[in-house]
Amino acid sequence: MLKSTLLMRVSLIGNAGRMLSAEAKQSTSQKQILMKLRNKTNYPFISCKEALKATGYDMEKAELYLVELAKKKGWAKMSSGKQDISEGLISIVTNKSSAAIVELNCETDFVAKTDQFQDALKTIAEVSLNNYHQPGKFSISSDDILNLQIPDQQRSIKDLIALTIGKLKENIIVRRVTILTPPPEQSLAYYLHPSMLVAKRIANPLFGGYGSIIAYSKTGDDEAMSQKMFKLRGTQLAQHIVGMQPTSIGTSPKPVTIQVPKSSLSQMENDIISEDINNTTAEKDSSVENNVTAADGNENQQANQEEDGSKNTEETVSYTVLPSDENSDELLKQPFLLESDVSVAHWLQFNSLQVHDFVRFKVGETTEV
Numbered sequence: 001m002l003k004s005t006l007l008m009r010v011s012l013i014g015n016a017g018r019m020l021s022a023e024a025k026q027s028t029s030q031k032q033i034l035m036k037l038r039n040k041t042n043y044p045f046i047s048c049k050e051a052l053k054a055t056g057y058d059m060e061k062a063e064l065y066l067v068e069l070a071k072k073k074g075w076a077k078m079s080s081g082k083q084d085i086s087e088g089l090i091s092i093v094t095n096k097s098s099a100a101i102v103e104l105n106c107e108t109d110f111v112a113k114t115d116q117f118q119d120a121l122k123t124i125a126e127v128s129l130n131n132y133h134q135p136g137k138f139s140i141s142s143d144d145i146l147n148l149q150i151p152d153q154q155r156s157i158k159d160l161i162a163l164t165i166g167k168l169k170e171n172i173i174v175r176r177v178t179i180l181t182p183p184p185e186q187s188l189a190y191y192l193h194p195s196m197l198v199a200k201r202i203a204n205p206l207f208g209g210y211g212s213i214i215a216y217s218k219t220g221d222d223e224a225m226s227q228k229m230f231k232l233r234g235t236q237l238a239q240h241i242v243g244m245q246p247t248s249i250g251t252s253p254k255p256v257t258i259q260v261p262k263s264s265l266s267q268m269e270n271d272i273i274s275e276d277i278n279n280t281t282a283e284k285d286s287s288v289e290n291n292v293t294a295a296d297g298n299e300n301q302q303a304n305q306e307e308d309g310s311k312n313t314e315e316t317v318s319y320t321v322l323p324s325d326e327n328s329d330e331l332l333k334q335p336f337l338l339e340s341d342v343s344v345a346h347w348l349q350f351n352s353l354q355v356h357d358f359v360r361f362k363v364g365e366t367t368e369v
Contacts, residue, residue: 033057041066043167067163085173086364088112090211091125092190099188099213100129103175103361111170118207120164123150124157124174132179137215137357140177176367178359182215186356189214189234193242195363212241214358225352233351240337240344241360249355250330252322252345259318322346331355 030052037048037059043066051069055061088105089112104121111117127148128140146158153160157174165172182188192208216234218225225233324335324343332345332355339347348354 030057033059037062037066069166085171088175088363089118089121089195089207090192090209090361090363091121091207092192092211092213093125093129094188094190094213095129097184098129098133098179098181099190100125100132100177100179101190101211101213101359101361102128102177103363104172105175105364106168106172107170111168111172114168116164116167117172120160120172121207123160124177127151127157128177129179133181135181135183137178137180137359140179142174142176145174145177176361178361180213180215180357180359182356186215186217187230187234189216189231189238191235191238191242209363210242210361212238212358212360214238214241215356217354217356219352219354233353236338237344237348237353237355238358240334241331241358243337244331244334245329245360246331246334246358247329248331249358250328250332252332253325253343254322255320256323257318257320259316261316322349331358 034045034048034052037043037052038045041048041063043051047066047069048062051062051065052058055065085105085107087107087109088103091102091104093100093102102121102125104117104124106112106117124145127150128145130151131148132138132140146156146161148157149155150157150160155163161172161174180188190211190213192206193210195207195209214234214237216237218230322332322343322345324340324346325333326335328334332343332348334344336342336344336347342350
């Protein structure tokens, strides 16, 4: 009797040990699956655990479950109507004929720093550029952007936004998208002011807090400017637009003739004068008022020396300029950002360039409805 009882107890203990061992193995396996799902999808642990329990720890089914869960949560947040969303980034993408500038907003700069947010912005910019090809400058409504399909993903931009919201737990909106497609004889240039929110450099597209794209071209047959210099000048002009915030191209300022000490001129102004002197020599019918002559400066110097008896009078020159207005919001009238002694119109004339159109974005700025 005693022997039978002891054998029964040993058997029960053995079964219990095997059960505990099996449960421990199962628990370890489930934890491994949970970690694998978390690392693969980057969804929160609680959401991954919910998905695995609902699908019997089937990885593939759990991934699909998470996608639908993120959509539901994202849709709910998107429809909440929260409007105080002013953080985010701007992206610019280009191809041979067009450029797209996109602003994507979120609630905090913390979310704007994430790879998920920046990847979504990259996708939106590329899909927008690839879906619109009509010439000119035009803005695309948010509804039209959200309905665009993402190639090879079998989902729309709206689904992408919902999924990103579900992951990051913040509302995200496509604030605005503008496409610029100039005629073939014009070229594109862009500039993005770097943002501290971007942790890594991505060649194309770029991200920033401010951005601009321009359509510009050479005037006449200026073969002296290399293609590399032409592109540099375009970037400099786009940088000016970011920094000086013009609202329109405007009209060129009226030329005026000024007289200044030659030593105070910048190298660019000296180049302009030298060029004008050559033009004056070649064109006999040019008026004195509209051209620069080196003789003017010499004659003025000699006259001053005779009157004052001074041998140290500084040489002066007179020349025609297109003046700048630091208070103007017209591009052509503004002092050029990188050469503030001359106006943009004067800088363009000297470089044989013309601006045809531009777009400028700043993250979070108030826009007209």
